[in-house]
Amino acid sequence: MFARCRRTPRPLVSRLIALALFIASPATLGDELNVYSARQEALIKPLLDQFSQENGIKVNLVTGKGDALLTRLQSEGRNSPADVLITTDAGRLYRAQQAGVLQTIQSEFLQQKIPAHLRSEQGYWYGLSVRARAFVYASDRVNPAELSSYNDLADSKWKRRICIRSSSNIYNQSLVASMLANVGEQHTDTWLQGLVANFARPPQGGDRDQIKAVAAGQCDIAVVNSYYFGAMLQSSDEAERDAATRVSIFWPDQDDRGTHINVSGTGVTASAGNPQQARALIEFLARDESQRWYAQTNNEYPVHADIPSSELLQSWGDFKTDPLNVTELGKRNAAAVMAMDRAGWK
Numbered sequence: 477m478f479a480r481c482r483r484t485p486r487p488l489v490s491r492l493i494a495l496a497l498f499i500a501s502p503a504t505l506g507d508e509l510n511v512y513s514a515r516q517e518a519l520i521k522p523l524l525d526q527f528s529q530e531n532g533i534k535v536n537l538v539t540g541k542g543d544a545l546l547t548r549l550q551s552e553g554r555n556s557p558a559d560v561l562i563t564t565d566a567g568r569l570y571r572a573q574q575a576g577v578l579q580t581i582q583s584e585f586l587q588q589k590i591p592a593h594l595r596s597e598q599g600y601w602y603g604l605s606v607r608a609r610a611f612v613y614a615s616d617r618v619n620p621a622e623l624s625s626y627n628d629l630a631d632s633k634w635k636r637r638i639c640i641r642s643s644s645n646i647y648n649q650s651l652v653a654s655m656l657a658n659v660g661e662q663h664t665d666t667w668l669q670g671l672v673a674n675f676a677r678p679p680q681g682g683d684r685d686q687i688k689a690v691a692a693g694q695c696d697i698a699v700v701n702s703y704y705f706g707a708m709l710q711s712s713d714e715a716e717r718d719a720a721t722r723v724s725i726f727w728p729d730q731d732d733r734g735t736h737i738n739v740s741g742t743g744v745t746a747s748a749g750n751p752q753q754a755r756a757l758i759e760f761l762a763r764d765e766s767q768r769w770y771a772q773t774n775n776e777y778p779v780h781a782d783i784p785s786s787e788l789l790q791s792w793g794d795f796k797t798d799p800l801n802v803t804e805l806g807k808r809n810a811a812a813v814m815a816m817d818r819a820g821w822k
């Protein structure tokens with residue numbers, strides 16, 4: 477037989493305090509932060525551990541896909557346990573801002589460490605690393621002298637030679653948003669028609685799959701985020717390494733506005749129980765040493781131009797980047813999706 481346990485009632489005061497704390501702060505209490513991260517654990521955890529060591533603040537990490545984390549934040553609303561969101565693409569960060577799941581934070585340090593065109597003007601989110609949406613081309617079938625700009629991808633000389641993923645992908649939506657911002661709707665529509673007519677196959681797979689398709693001869697050029705090329709060159713999968721060695725990288729629009737770039741970034745959630753600690757974490761992530769590590773582990777570029785990129789990325793050469801404020805990518809996302817639809821980009 478089990479002895480029956482008699483519960484002693486908790487004093488009313490302690491129950492009221494517990495209730496008050498529960499109501500006051502659905503999110504973090506005390507020296508603890510909850511981070512929702514679209515970055516894989518291996519690409520962020522060591523930095524968070526270092527932050528914990530230096531500041532005595534425990535960091536709990538939840539990882540997931542960018543869109544899924546945003547949906548989760550929205551459905552949890554003000555009861556969300558999250559304090560900090562880390563995710564990719566300014567288009568998605570802007571979406572989070574518009575959805576009301578982020579709050580503004582002001583920080584002179586962040587303003588100094590992160591260029592103005594790579595963060596939200598009001599302080600809703602801050603870019604932490606830069607990726608370029610570049611071309612990779614078949615080294616044996618394309619003469620780089622033939623390559624020039626995104627605009628040129630609409631030229632009929634590339635008929636059935638271009639691989640690119642679907643229009644549902646935020647990287648492509650942001651690329652089209654940058655076209656809308658830079659050249660206007662009419663020109664973007666014409667460009668999109670030409671581009672879609674040059675697709676080698678219906679859009680499918682992710683950016684790595686486009687690189688593999690070029691290597692396999694299914695197309696001659698792909699439009700991909702630069703870090704995928706780096707990841708494949710360093711992959712433990714021999715087939716990926718082999719595919720990457722058959723292609724070369726090209727920076728579009730060097731004679732014009734510069735290559736389209738985007739960020740991975742972070743913001744404090746609207747539900748954060750302790751925004752000061754959350755801000756401290758973001759400031760830690762923006763420090764020079766953190767930026768360098770954060771960028772290098774994912775083959776990205778630091779947000780501050782004074783911080784050197786990895787040796788591998790340096791070997792790809794310097795290039796001019798589009799100075800467009802990445803907030804424009806978010807603002808023009810809906811228009812970009814509609815333009816891609818009009819052009820029949822699946």
Ligand code: FE
Pocket residue numbers: 564701
């Ligand atoms: Fe990616």
